[in-house]
Structures are given as structure tokens and as C-alpha cells.
Amino acid sequence: MALISLGVIVAGLVLLYLWQGAILASLRSQRASALLSLQDLERTRLHLEYQVEQAYSLDALADKARKLGMVPFDDKRTRVVVLDGDGTSR
Amino acid sequence: MGTELPVRRGAVAFLVLAVGGLAVLGRLVQLQVVEHSRWVRAAQAVQEDLIELPSRRGTIYDRNGTALAYDVPAWAIALDNSLITKPELLVDLAVRELGLPRSEVLTKVYREGYFTWLDRKVDYEAGRRLRDRARELGARGLLFFPTWKRAYPQGPLALPVLGVVGVDGEGLAGLELVFDSQLRGKPQRIRVLRNARGQVQDLWVESQGVPGKDLRLTLDSRIQWACEEEIEDGLSKYAGAERGFALMMDPRTGEVLALAHGPRPDPEKPDPALLNPWAITQVFEPGSTFKALTGMIAFELGVAGEEELFSGDSPFVVRGVPIKNARGQSYGTVDFKRAMAQSINTVFVQVALRVGKDRMVEHLRRLGFGARTGIELPGEVEGIVRPSDKWTELDLAVSSFGQGIAVTGIQLGTAFCAMANGGNLVCPRLLPGPTEVRGRAASPQACERIRAVLGYIVGLQASTGWLAYVPGYKVGGKSGTAEMAVPGRGYVPDHVTTGMAAFFPWDRPEYVLIVVYQTTDNPEFWSGQNAVPSAGNIVRRLAALGVIRPYDKTALGRSG
Numbered sequence: 057m058a059l060i061s062l063g064v065i066v067a068g069l070v071l072l073y074l075w076q077g078a079i080l081a082s083l084r085s086q087r088a089s090a091l092l093s094l095q096d097l098e099r100t101r102l103h104l105e106y107q108v109e110q111a112y113s114l115d116a117l118a119d120k121a122r123k124l125g126m127v128p129f130d131d132k133r134t135r136v137v138v139l140d141g142d143g144t145s146r
Numbered sequence: 147m148g149t150e151l152p153v154r155r156g157a158v159a160f161l162v163l164a165v166g167g168l169a170v171l172g173r174l175v176q177l178q179v180v181e182h183s184r185w186v187r188a189a190q191a192v193q194e195d196l197i198e199l200p201s202r203r204g205t206i207y208d209r210n211g212t213a214l215a216y217d218v219p220a221w222a223i224a225l226d227n228s229l230i231t232k233p234e235l236l237v238d239l240a241v242r243e244l245g246l247p248r249s250e251v252l253t254k255v256y257r258e259g260y261f262t263w264l265d266r267k268v269d270y271e272a273g274r275r276l277r278d279r280a281r282e283l284g285a286r287g288l289l290f291f292p293t294w295k296r297a298y299p300q301g302p303l304a305l306p307v308l309g310v311v312g313v314d315g316e317g318l319a320g321l322e323l324v325f326d327s328q329l330r331g332k333p334q335r336i337r338v339l340r341n342a343r344g345q346v347q348d349l350w351v352e353s354q355g356v357p358g359k360d361l362r363l364t365l366d367s368r369i370q371w372a373c374e375e376e377i378e379d380g381l382s383k384y385a386g387a388e389r390g391f392a393l394m395m396d397p398r399t400g401e402v403l404a405l406a407h408g409p410r411p412d413p414e415k416p417d418p419a420l421l422n423p424w425a426i427t428q429v430f431e432p433g434s435t436f437k438a439l440t441g442m443i444a445f446e447l448g449v450a451g452e453e454e455l456f457s458g459d460s461p462f463v464v465r466g467v468p469i470k471n472a473r474g475q476s477y478g479t480v481d482f483k484r485a486m487a488q489s490i491n492t493v494f495v496q497v498a499l500r501v502g503k504d505r506m507v508e509h510l511r512r513l514g515f516g517a518r519t520g521i522e523l524p525g526e527v528e529g530i531v532r533p534s535d536k537w538t539e540l541d542l543a544v545s546s547f548g549q550g551i552a553v554t555g556i557q558l559g560t561a562f563c564a565m566a567n568g569g570n571l572v573c574p575r576l577l578p579g580p581t582e583v584r585g586r587a588a589s590p591q592a593c594e595r596i597r598a599v600l601g602y603i604v605g606l607q608a609s610t611g612w613l614a615y616v617p618g619y620k621v622g623g624k625s626g627t628a629e630m631a632v633p634g635r636g637y638v639p640d641h642v643t644t645g646m647a648a649f650f651p652w653d654r655p656e657y658v659l660i661v662v663y664q665t666t667d668n669p670e671f672w673s674g675q676n677a678v679p680s681a682g683n684i685v686r687r688l689a690a691l692g693v694i695r696p697y698d699k700t701a702l703g704r705s706g
Binding site for chain 2: 081084113
């Protein structure tokens, strides 16, 4: 009887060990997949950041301004304002 | 008898089981203990992958923290030709998603072998699309390796200065080459454990890797952009203009704020010729911009004065050789300031003769000519200033208006920085750091006097530098046009370098600006028509961008 009880306890412990091992393997797998997703997300973030910076580069802004009909700064559209010491123009 | 038999049977069964158990145990010991490492290696070979993720190369920033070049995610895609299941589909996908030529993809897909690179720098989105489509359609045989690709968020801005990196992430030109070891990091190594279905079961970082170090430059992306736009504009509108550069420096520190070369290279497929920062790597004869330096040397030595009168008649004969003014024009008796304003060669020949060969060469060397400036770019050349004992009187005469010697753009900029900062020859720099003074080029008084002359002439409508005048910004400077000497042909009339060396505000300069254009097919290529207005336009552009504020009560405004 004692032998049977010992066998049951050992079998129980083995099953517990195997079950925990399985859980651990599953958690490791989830963690690995999460880490890979995180890496993927980080790479996507960097890619998007690049696209945003490109869109706001001086070249891109100048292009957009031209498309909106804003002409480049030139002498014809420039006038000279003479400022007095107090900042008023004359 | 009745109880003996089960006991015997039990003993036999126990014995059989024990022997069996011992055999299993023995085998386990053999596998797990004796041959442990062998089977671990075998299991690893089947279940584990070692992924080497290249480290992210350092970012290059301008002085305000704007990123000019950094690594963005990309894919290196290869083919495992032994695994390809649907080759035709794979070819179609690769052609559509990667934009590769069909013939190239066909050759690679139908090649006999286990591993063929398809493309090593695939855009992140394109690579993902290709991977997803291949999975959906069940096309096997593609291998995806995460990697990085150098990207330029500001487009081709300052590309000849920044340089480029090769397919393995190594610096090939410009600052990328000079600071390669600093920018480059160490790759991260990740071990991945896969299950029987190939899914990732576990992963761990074997080696953390070290990302590359960032680089912060003295360049200001706004000034750089304004200069590049103006040079591009100039190349499109000035007849014959083939290439040009604009250099802007802070004369007090030697910091290079902009070094723009045109035509601009395409960052996706850069033309090596356009990546050459020729303001550093090539020489040219500076022409009449040099008169400003001749004047400064004369003031330093006390051999000429601002109001002193000279004969402006053309030609002026030196050792039997007639030296002419531009277009052979004579001006009668003129003072030094007018000679500077109208760029009268014959007057500066007289000034140079008063200076003398030895003193001229000595002062040119003090101004940094004939020696590398030490700027952090590869391929810098020394320029050409021959020793004074090899100079003839004619060499001395023509050097006064920038012929017979050869300088680089950065040398000219550094010499004008010395004039602008009161005489200190500072080291030009692309990386911030303490100001390094290489020596004393002239006294503060001589610098101040020549600056006043150059400030006066730009504000004079009759001067060659008038088109650089911008109300409120107190631009001073000197223009110059020089024919280029071609080996075997001498000076060729349609090979011309034009330049404008400017600074502002002229009384206490904060900026030095050098603009140079070159042509090889226009004999009527004059600085007053291209380099001078370009210098003025750059100042206007910077004013419009709000980078600079007016120094005078008179300011620019915008109408309409």
C-alpha cells in the first residue's frame, strides 16, 4: 500500500513537472513571438519616422509650397522697409 | 507450491523490467551524459538558428539636431534554390515588388545552387509585401534577413559632404568614410529555437551588439538647403554654368555652416562624380576675389592706402609683358577703393609690385594657401603656391588678381574668415569643438580697413559686387572671374571660373560666404552675372527663412 502511494506521489510529481515544463515552453514561445513582434513594430516605427521626416524635409515643404502656388522669394516681390529706432516704419 | 509460482513469476518480471530499465537508463546516460555535447550540437543544428542582426549605423545630425543620414529598416532577400516551389510565381512577385529586371530575376531563380542573393537592400515595406504575398500564395524558397539601409530624410542635402555607405554598411566617401569606425557598431547575435513545424519556440540574445555612435556636424541644414537651392537655381539659369559650390562659414570659429555642391546627386543612385566635394578636393584660380587679400596684405605692410591714387590705364607692362584690365578698359587715375569696386587689374599689379615676391608668398602662406586646412573630409589637396625663389616679377603681378596660383574653396573661405575675424587663421571644421587657431594672418587694423573697403564697394551701384547688396544685411565682398588653364592649351577663353567671396555684416562679420561657378563652354561667363547675384540671393533666402536678422535699420520686407 505504501509502495502504491509512493508510486502515485512520484507519478503525480512527474506529471506536475511535465505540466510545468509544458507551460514554461508555451510561455517561452509566447515571449519569443512577442519579442519578434516588438522588433517588427520597432522597425515599422523607424520606417514610419523616416517617412514623416521625409515629408517634412525642406525640399518636400518647398515642393508643397510651389504646388500651392507660393512663388519663391524674389526681388519683384520684395520691398525695402526702413525702420526707425523705435521699430516704426516710414 | 501455490504461492511460490506467483513469487517466481514476479521475480522474473521484476528482473526483466529491471534489466530493461537498466538498459534504458544506460542508454540515457550514454545519450545525456557521455554523448551530451554531440547530441546538443545535432539538436541545435536542426532546431536553432543564429541570426546576426547588423547594428544600426550612427546617425549624422546637423548642428540643430536635424537628422541628415540614418539607418532605416530594410531586408536582405536571398533565394534557397533547393526550396523553390513555384519559380514562375516567384519571378513575377520579385519583379513587381522589388522592381528588379525580369531577366536578372530569372537568372537568379533558375540558378542551380542553395543560396543566391536576390537583393540586399530592399525597402522595408516592399520586403514585407513580398514576404506576405509569397506566404499567401505558398511560394517557398525566399529567405528574409533583417538589415539596415542608409536613408537621407532631407533628400540629397549635403550628400557630397556626408558621403555614402556600401552594401555591407561600410563608409565609402565623405564623412561616412572618415568616421566609419565611429559610426559603425557591432552586430547583435540572436539564437532562435524552432519547433518541429519551424515556429519560433524561444529566442535569446547571445551577443548584445553595439550600435554605432552618432555624429553631430557644424552644418546648419537650413543654410545648407538655401545654398543648395541657389546653386541648383544658378546652374539652371546662368548660361553655360556646369557646376558650382557655395561655402558658408562662421569666421569666429571656423565652423562650416554649409558646403553645397551642384548639381546635386541622387541619394538613391548617386553619381560618384557628383559626390566629389570639389571645394576641398580640387583647385582653381581664384581670379579677382584675390584682390581683396592683396589689398589686405598691402594695408598690413603699409604700402597702399584706401584713398591713394593709382593709374588705371591698360595695359600695364611688367618685364615686357602687357597686363590688361578686363575687356582692355582704361580708367585713368583712380583711388584704391574705386580700383577695388571696378576690379582694375593694373592697379593691383602696382600694389603687388610694392609688396614684393618674398613678402607676398610669405603672406599667402600665412593666409593658409599652399597647405591643407585639415578639414575632416577625405581627398583634400594643398593648392599651388610655388616658393618665392621660383617666382618671376610677372608671377607676382598676376598673383595680385588671383592668377598663377591655385586654391581650394575651403582655403579661400578660411582666408576670408581670417580677414573677417581680425586676422586669426582658424581651422575650418565640420565637427564642433574648440576653435583652433593656426596662426596670425594679418593685424586687426588691416582686416578692419579692407573690410570697410569691401563693404563700401558692394553698396556701390557701379561696382562688380553690387548684385550681392541686400538692404539691411551689410554684405561686403569681392567678385572674381578667371579663365581656366587647360593642360596643353593654356588659358582657354570659354573655360571660366567665377566667384564671389563675401562676408556680413562687414563691420563685425558673423558669416563668410564663398560662391563659385564653372563653365567650359561660355567665354562670356562673368562673376557679376552669376556668382555675385547668387551670393546676394543666398543672403535673401536666409533672411526669408529667418536664419539671419537685419543688422541695419533698413530691412527687407515682403510685399503682396
